[in-house]
Amino acid sequence: MQTDPMKLGALLLATAGHDAQAFRTLYDTASPKLFGYALRILHKRELAEEALQEGFVAIWHNAAGYNSQLAAPMTWMATVVRNKALDIVRRANAAADGAAVPFDGDVMDTIQEAAANPADQLQWSSDAQALARCMARLEGLPRQAVGLAFFHDLSHSEVAQQLALPVGTVKTWIRRSLEKLKSCLAREGLA
Incomplete structure (x- = not known):
């Protein structure tokens, strides 16, 4: 699917207004790329799916805070998903041995x-x-x-x-x- 920054920015803006259809389109457009990104960090499909889900929940709640002057839409969303993936790694490491995440x-x-x-x-x-x-x-x-x-x-x-x-x-x-x-x-x- 197309990941045109202008289209993604418009979808994020609509999502900020809690437009469920725009959010669905945003998910359909961006999720394949963001899932791949989470999978590279987590190496397990189920954990990547969890990071993606948590990431999109955060995107839904924080879309109004997106600022196109600071980051491209995909970069902003990738940062959200990356942070969720790292939180999952951290939780797993803390449960295993308390070691810090790189x-x-x-x-x-x-x-x-x-x-x-x-x-x-x-x-x-x-x-x-x-x-x-x-x-x-x-x-x-x-x-x-x-x-x-x-x-x-x-x-x-x-x-x-x-x-x-x-x-x-x-x-x-x-x-x-x-x-x-x-x-x-x-x-x-x-x-």
């Missing part, structure tokens, strides 16, 4: 590419992995708020708009998350 691979790659020489890369890699472990211990939406603020350089109000939350909530989440990161990094020997 943090965003793209962020890790970007951090590692910043190092100029092998010695710097080794240090960056170690520091980045510690940061990733600590970020992975944060809950889903607070982690996303920190990521948007610091890795995507968005203001608190832009993060609030992106997540369709009050600015005060976002500020509180970021402040508390930074405190948790500081404590975690101290345990890792970095703070």
Whole structure:
């Protein structure tokens, strides 16, 4: 099916007005691609289906918070589904052994590419992995708020708009998350 950004944006706008038919069309249009994305993360069909379902529930409830100035429609929806998939991984890991979920691979790659020489890369890699472990211990939406603020350089109000939350909530989440990161990094020997 066609995943034209203009069409998807219009469907998201209609979904924000709780137009069930538009939401159904949005689902029919975007779900194959988003399911494939969830499946790449989760590697199990039933878990990918769960992430997709949770993702579309979140899309239904948060469509009004979508901002075309910050992300393309498919990118925004993929982020929602990705976060749901990572929540599933985190829950499974916590149930198994309490280990943290790896943090965003793209962020890790970007951090590692910043190092100029092998010695710097080794240090960056170690520091980045510690940061990733600590970020992975944060809950889903607070982690996303920190990521948007610091890795995507968005203001608190832009993060609030992106997540369709009050600015005060976002500020509180970021402040508390930074405190948790500081404590975690101290345990890792970095703070």
